[in-house]
Amino acid sequence: xxELEGIFNAVGNFLxxxxxxxxxxxxxxxxxxGVVIGFLMVLALFLVWWERKLSADFQVRIGPxxxxxxxxxxTIADALKLLQKEDIVPLTADKKVFFWxxxxxFVTCFLAYICIPFGKGLIARDLNIGILxxxxxxxxxxxSLLMAGxxxxxxxxxxxxxxxxxxxxxxxxxxSLSLLGTVMxxxxxxxxxxxxxxxxxxxxxxxxxxxxxxxxxxxxATAEVNRTPFDIPEAEQELVAGYNIEYSGMKFAMFFLAEFxxxxxxxxxxxxxxxxxxxxxFEFLSFIPSWVWxxxxxxxxxxxxxxxxxxxxxxxxxxxxxxAWKFLLPLAFLNIIVxxxxxxxxx
Amino acid sequence: MRAARQVWxxxxxxxxxxxxxxxxxxxxxxxxxxxxxxMPMFERSRGVVVLLSDPETGKLNCTACMACARIxxxxxxxxxxxxxxxxxxxxxxxxxxxxxxTTCAFCGLCEEACNFDAIxxxxxxxxxxxxxxxxxxxxxxxxxxxxxxxYEKRKKPVPKAKAAPKADPTSPxxxxxxxxxxxxxxxxxxxxxxxxxKPEA
Numbered sequence: 035x036x037e038l039e040g041i042f043n044a045v046g047n048f049l050x051x052x053x054x055x056x057x058x059x060x061x062x063x064x065x066x067x068g069v070v071i072g073f074l075m076v077l078a079l080f081l082v083w084w085e086r087k088l089s090a091d092f093q094v095r096i097g098p099x100x101x102x103x104x105x106x107x108x109t110i111a112d113a114l115k116l117l118q119k120e121d122i123v124p125l126t127a128d129k130k131v132f133f134w135x136x137x138x139x140f141v142t143c144f145l146a147y148i149c150i151p152f153g154k155g156l157i158a159r160d161l162n163i164g165i166l167x168x169x170x171x172x173x174x175x176x177x178s179l180l181m182a183g184x185x186x187x188x189x190x191x192x193x194x195x196x197x198x199x200x201x202x203x204x205x206x207x208x209x210s211l212s213l214l215g216t217v218m219x220x221x222x223x224x225x226x227x228x229x230x231x232x233x234x235x236x237x238x239x240x241x242x243x244x245x246x247x248x249x250x251x252x253x254x255a256t257a258e259v260n261r262t263p264f265d266i267p268e269a270e271q272e273l274v275a276g277y278n279i280e281y282s283g284m285k286f287a288m289f290f291l292a293e294f295x296x297x298x299x300x301x302x303x304x305x306x307x308x309x310x311x312x313x314x315x316f317e318f319l320s321f322i323p324s325w326v327w328x329x330x331x332x333x334x335x336x337x338x339x340x341x342x343x344x345x346x347x348x349x350x351x352x353x354x355x356x357x358a359w360k361f362l363l364p365l366a367f368l369n370i371i372v373x374x375x376x377x378x379x380x381x
Numbered sequence: 382m383r384a385a386r387q388v389w390x391x392x393x394x395x396x397x398x399x400x401x402x403x404x405x406x407x408x409x410x411x412x413x414x415x416x417x418x419x420m421p422m423f424e425r426s427r428g429v430v431v432l433l434s435d436p437e438t439g440k441l442n443c444t445a446c447m448a449c450a451r452i453x454x455x456x457x458x459x460x461x462x463x464x465x466x467x468x469x470x471x472x473x474x475x476x477x478x479x480x481x482x483t484t485c486a487f488c489g490l491c492e493e494a495c496n497f498d499a500i501x502x503x504x505x506x507x508x509x510x511x512x513x514x515x516x517x518x519x520x521x522x523x524x525x526x527x528x529x530x531x532y533e534k535r536k537k538p539v540p541k542a543k544a545a546p547k548a549d550p551t552s553p554x555x556x557x558x559x560x561x562x563x564x565x566x567x568x569x570x571x572x573x574x575x576x577x578x579k580p581e582a
Contacts, residue, residue, distance in 0.1 A: 092402050096410045345402040346395065 038325055039155035066158050070147050077298060078291040079109040085294075085340055092344040113291075119283035124187060127280065131185035136281065136288040139178035143292040145171045146299045149225050153312045153325030157226060164225035165217060168303060169210050172258070175296060176202040179267070179277045182289070186280035194276030197351065198260060198267030204358040205257040205264075211366035212250035215373040216240045216307045229311030236315035241308040246369045248308045250362055252338070255300035257358070259293065261339055263346035264354060301335035302328070309335075422504025427487045429505040430480050431527030432520065433498055438470065441524055443499035445475040449491035457485040478520035483513060503530050 045065075050058055083098065083106060090097030098105030123132060149164040151157040161167050176199050183195015219240055220228040232238050241248045257264035268276030278289045305311060309331045312324035349357065413420060422428065433442050445462035461477040491500050505526065510516060518526070 090410070091406050091408075094405050094408045094410055095412050096414065099414060341399060341402065345398045 038153060038323070042156070070158060071144055074144060074147065074295050074298070075291070078294040079113065081294040081298060081336065082109040082112075082290070084336075085343075088337070088340050089344050092341075113287055116283055116287040121283040121285065122280075124280050126187040128185040128187065131181050132280075133285075135178050135182035135185055136285040136292075138181060139175060139292045140288040142171060142174035142178065143295045143299065145174070146303075150299070150302050151225050151229055151306060151311055152328055153323065156312075156325055160224055160226045163223045165213060165223050165228070165303070165307070168225075168299075169206075169213065172296070172299060173202070173206055175292075182281065183277040186277070188280050190273045190275075191277050191279045194267045194273045194279070197273075198277060201257055201260070201264065201267060201354060201358075204355060205254045205362075208250055208358060208362035208366045209254035209258055211363070211370060212247045212254060213303075213307060214366075215244045215247040215369050218370070218373055218377060219243055225306055225311075229306055229313065232310040233313050235317065236310065239308065239310040239313075244308060244369070244373070246365065247373075248304070250366050250369065251304055251308070252335070254358075254362060255304065256339060256342060257354070259296045259300055259339075261297065262343040263349050265343075265348055266351055266354060297339060298332060298336060301339065302332045304335050305331035422506070424504075426504040426506075427489050427502040429482070429503055429508055429526060430485060430487075430491065430518075430523070431501055431503050431505070431530055432478060432523040433501055433527045433530060433532055434524055440467065440470055441474055441499065441520075442497045443475050443478065444472050444497055445478075446496070448494040448496065449500050452490045452494040454488060454490065455484045455486050457481045458491060475520055478523060480518050480523060482508060482516040482518060498532060498534055501527065501530060501532060503527070 046062060049061055049065075053061060086108070087097045087105070089095075098108040101107040101111050123129060146168045148158045149161045149167060151160075179198045179202075180195045183191045183193075183198070186192070216228065217223055220231045222228060222231075228240075232240060260267050267273075268278070273279070278286055281289060305328060310327075311331075312328040314320050314322060314324075314327050434440060435442055445460055447460065447462070450456075450458040450460055457480055459477065459479040459481070460475045463474050463476045466473045487502060489502050492502050503526070508516070
């Protein structure tokens with residue numbers, strides 16, 4: 035009843051009734067992009083507020099309370115403030131790269147949403163290489179962080195950029211490998227097929243057949259989005275703020291919002307691949323629209339990431355690298371081998 | 382085996398930490414929304430100095446005996462005694478009583494020295510001003526500040542008051558303005574002239 039698929043289809047049919055084929059293509063692309071970007075911007079603002087509120091709760095504080103009821107409008111006020119701020123470019127910065135770094139960061143974080151199924155039929159384009167595409171496109175973040183770190187011409191931001199490059203590239207390996215088990219089970223890279231393979235009750239979710247893969251993915255994803263305990267790229271005590279130290283105003287806001295959107299991205303992927311995507315946990319709960327399930331699962335994982343952040347201390351650089359290469363990577367390989375063996379055994 | 386135990390110990394401790402943090406979620410916040418809510422200050426906290434008044438008559442307890450001004454280590458108290466005693470309470474009172482909050486050290490010696498429950502350090506702490514001169518509190522302002530300050534009257538040490546009522550003129554404990562007793566004012570030589578108007582304000 036509240037499925038958004040019908041609404042979008044009705045709008046599409048309405049547009050198709052008076053638009054020609056090529057024009058319809060353009061209009062629908064712009065419309066879908068607008069909807070997704072608008073949703074993600076609101077979501078990022080919400081996540082920033084939620085993070086602040088949760089951290090306050092964990093630390094027995096109150097958090098933002100003044101702007102709007104329980105401070106819900108605080109991040110909007112912050113974003114407006116950042117919009118009005120002066121855009122400072124360091125004198126010795128590489129001006130062009132300095133300008134493009136936040137743009138690359140901001141744009142690439144939206145690209146993954148092309149093939150993330152928000153609900154039944156709610157997917158911008160069901161690519162047949164879906165998950166591979168997402169893993170490839172999220173890696174672009176590291177380029178923007180390196181650009182920002184290098185172009186700022188500041189030792190702290192350069193260190194932060196280098197660290198994030200080393201970290202993200204390292205953790206990309208166990209991250210991708212941990213997803214392979216699910217792909218092997220689903221026999222497909224397409225996100226929609228993966229979700230459909232988990233229909234029925236919650237027992238069909240891939241997390242039960244890939245528990246190790248899920249744990250590996252969550253660990254590597256935490257490192258992938260530079261969050262505590264893997265936040266050495268922006269270790270405040272050593273690097274002040276990391277790669278974005280020289281950025282101010284809206285450019286800083288773009289980095290900041292992209293960070294939160296990336297966090298939601300990895301959680302949405304985990305929800306899709308391991309927690310059944312938009313499938314309800316029980317058949318009789320299917321009257322609740324599918325996008326509610328998807329959002330609920332993703333936000334639950336976001337909550338877990340925030341919970342991690344306000345609990346765990348930061349890893350040292352060498353420990354971080356050792357953890358990725360000596361611990362996560364062998365486990366990821368083991369996961370693939372065991373999964374393949376079991377698939378061979380039972381099918 | 383050792384590696385497995387280490388991994389398990391690490392995971393166990395991480396989970397322990399997560400649970401500890403999670404317990405705080407339902408906790409009531411220990412911080413306050415400051416301008417809206419204020420923490421009740423403790424009874425003996427040493428904040429702004431005020432002058433206490435008798436709750437029945439509304440007059441200052443102070444008899445301008447100068448004990449506080451003498452003991453003040455930073456000379457923050459400046460007071461003048463009235464020429465004539467108050468016609469109602471039959472006691473002298475301060476014509477001028479100024480406390481300089483820019484020099485006051487909030488040591489509490491004046492409160493200890495006072496024999497009349499007249500001066501007290503309170504839990505009030507919000508006295509930031511834009512102009513430094515406004516920190517010089519005069520008598521009426523100090524009295525207003527002390528209006529809502531609850532205090533317990535000091536117990537009258539009966540044997541000591543009976544033993545030496547006239548020996549020490551600055552330590553007469555009996556202080557009951559509600560029932561004026563003529564022998565209860567040994568600290569002044571009472572020049573009572575009820576017809577005279579008060580030199581107040």
